[in-house]
Amino acid sequence: MDRAGPFCGPLRVRPRVALLFVSTMTAPARGTGRALVSAMRPRQWVKNGLITVAPGAAGVLSHDNVIGHVIVAFVAFCAVSSAMYLLNDLRDLEADRHHPTKRRRAIASGQLSRPLAVTAVVVLLVIGFALPFSIRAPGGLELILGIYVVISVLYSLWVKELAVIELVSVTSGFFLRAYAGAVACHIYVSSWFLVVVSFGAFFLVVGKRSSELSHVGAGGTRKVLAEYSAEFLHSALTLSASVAVTGYCLWAFDTSSTGLSSIQHHIIPIRLTVVPVVLAILFVMRDSESASGQSPEDLVLKNHTVQALLLVWALLLGLGIYW
DSSP: OEEEOTTSSEEEOOHHHHHHHHHHHHSOOOOHHHHHHHHTOGGGGGGGGGGGHHHHHTTOTTSHHHHHHHHHHHHHHHHHHHHHHHHHHHHTHHHHHTSTTGGGSTTTTTSSOHHHHHHHHHHHHHHHHHGGGGGTOHHHHHHHHHHHHHHHHHHHHTGGGSTTHHHHHHHHHHHHHHHHHHHHTTOOOOHHHHHHHHHHHHHHHHHHHHHHHHHHOTTSSSGGGGGOOHHHHHHHHHHHHHHHHHHHHHHHHOOSTTSGGGSGGGHHHHHHTHHHHHHHHHHHHHHHTSTTOOOHHHHHHHOHHHHHHHHHHHHHHHHHHHO
16 A cells, blocks of 8 residues: 655555554554463463362362362463464464454464464473373373364364364363363263263353354354354254253262262252253353353353352352262
8 A cells, every 4th residue: 555654755565564563553562471471362271170170079179189180280281272372373373464353462463473472382382291290190181182282283274164073173172171180180080971061061162153153143254154054053052051951960960979969968959059050051042142142151251140150059069069
């Protein structure tokens, strides 16, 4: 584009340079350190809280050695997942610069250089895969981390454009986090636990896609949205919610060694956890399908009703297992 300068003739600016200039001007001013932390997406680390579910449900979360293992697994997943976020931003650099909001990201805006981002990816991966050795659980936990990295890379390169398959790919990230907590603490997990985590995570992922479709439509920046209809996502949301609720009820009411109610003296609080679980799922379904709704992730982080239901669930579960 051409513009007249105050002391010379027309000023010729290359489009890519101009776009980078605009992106930098619209991005919040950050130093290198803050830009790096922003690119690591610490807000997403809340997902790694799933690592506490298996040891918490097993009643061993209060044990000193278990707490240490959980912390190590949590930090390892934070490091590896942040490395994947950086890698994804590096791959989508040019596309992000054309995006109305993603152009403010640290790498797209030029506030974090590509060489530094690549270095951060390597360092974070080394930290993530080295930490399991400190708790003498390198085999299982490193295998889970490795599977997570492979799926994340495949998702970034190819899978994110495949309808339905991309839903399963994102769901696997939640499942691997929950299973990592069991592996790090050497805990046996029941089939009910696997069912609840798998379909609960699938429910959240479908809910997010439903919210995105309501907000931006099929022509949004996520290409795979064009492959979905509101009716299909509604059916998938209902199906996953039904399986998740059924699995959780069976898990909560099961008095055998595979169920939460195997703690015979405190069955009532555990079974009452079904109420906040069902209410939270209904609330997420209602909001995900409304035109002004938030994604499930934002509901957990910002919505006080959902947060209150999660707190009630945690209190009842803790009362039943640890009291």
